[in-house]
Amino acid sequence: MILRISDLEVHYGHRRRRRAVLSGVSLSVSPGEIVGIVGETGSGKSTLARAVLGLVRASAGRIVVDGEDVTGYRARQWRSLRRRGVLQYVFQDPLRSLDPDLTVRDSLVEPLLVSGVPRAEAAERARKYLSRVRLEEELLDRLPGRLSGGQRQRVAVARALVTEPRLVILDEPVSALDSANRVQILEIVKELRASGVAFVFISHDLGSVAGIADRIAVLYQGELVETGPARAVITSPEHPYTRLLVSSAPTLRTASAGRAERDALRALLDS
Numbered sequence: 001m002i003l004r005i006s007d008l009e010v011h012y013g014h015r016r017r018r019r020a021v022l023s024g025v026s027l028s029v030s031p032g033e034i035v036g037i038v039g040e041t042g043s044g045k046s047t048l049a050r051a052v053l054g055l056v057r058a059s060a061g062r063i064v065v066d067g068e069d070v071t072g073y074r075a076r077q078w079r080s081l082r083r084r085g086v087l088q089y090v091f092q093d094p095l096r097s098l099d100p101d102l103t104v105r106d107s108l109v110e111p112l113l114v115s116g117v118p119r120a121e122a123a124e125r126a127r128k129y130l131s132r133v134r135l136e137e138e139l140l141d142r143l144p145g146r147l148s149g150g151q152r153q154r155v156a157v158a159r160a161l162v163t164e165p166r167l168v169i170l171d172e173p174v175s176a177l178d179s180a181n182r183v184q185i186l187e188i189v190k191e192l193r194a195s196g197v198a199f200v201f202i203s204h205d206l207g208s209v210a211g212i213a214d215r216i217a218v219l220y221q222g223e224l225v226e227t228g229p230a231r232a233v234i235t236s237p238e239h240p241y242t243r244l245l246v247s248s249a250p251t252l253r254t255a256s257a258g259r260a261e262r263d264a265l266r267a268l269l270d271s
């Protein structure tokens, strides 16, 4: 397993304001697997990503990345893990994943130099990954502000891949893109899966993970209510919330539920 999360709990706030945002979350990801995490706004998807990346602390449970129990890691240990480049991420807004003051070349080369790769090899790898995300070399000297949204997101993907990570967390990576760019990014992710990279693909939209995920985990109010092979989750969802998601996704062919059934599922969830 490249990622094993067991009984994870995360709280925000202090004292009387303290409340659980994730509880009892367990999930494993194997090398070369794409696991989609789907849930509505506020369900805790980003918090889960942030916990795996060491950006928020677990109040209980365990997170094991590539065999290392990172649950109690301090900032220094996280820095060391990040330097090794085992784990990478891409956020929805590429400007959050990219430094606006670094050229594309520097954005790609920096994580390699930090992990001790010699400059000439780092430059070579930067070119290799730029072409892997289907961008021209002439973009290497541009700043992110002078790229289109789709180009920026591809640079963010290339930057995440350049350290040859074993696990990449994608938090709504295609939500802000037009459909041509969306399809290309998804194709790139599929190609990389074939080379053994594992992905956690987070989205509020079941339709956008359905075509790419091997397994789908459904997050509802901070709990994983259903996890299974993508096809099974889509064709025979068990939890009422998953049924609601399936019936509300216009792009899924199985979406046959009418308004009345969706209202009934909502009522069941609210009861």
Ligand SMILES: Nc1ncnc2c1ncn2[C@@H]1O[C@H](COP(=O)(O)OP(=O)(O)OP(=O)(O)O)[C@@H](O)[C@H]1O
Pocket (backbone or CB within 6 Å): 012, 013, 021, 039, 040, 041, 042, 043, 044, 045, 046, 047, 048, 204
């Ligand atoms: N730093 C924080 N402090 C307090 N509460 C927070 C913080 N970050 C998120 N929350 C709350 O935690 C819950 C889960 O937020 P999270 O961002 O993980 O959800 P999400 O599923 O990613 O939502 P979205 O799809 O809108 O990004 C929400 O109720 C949110 O208001």
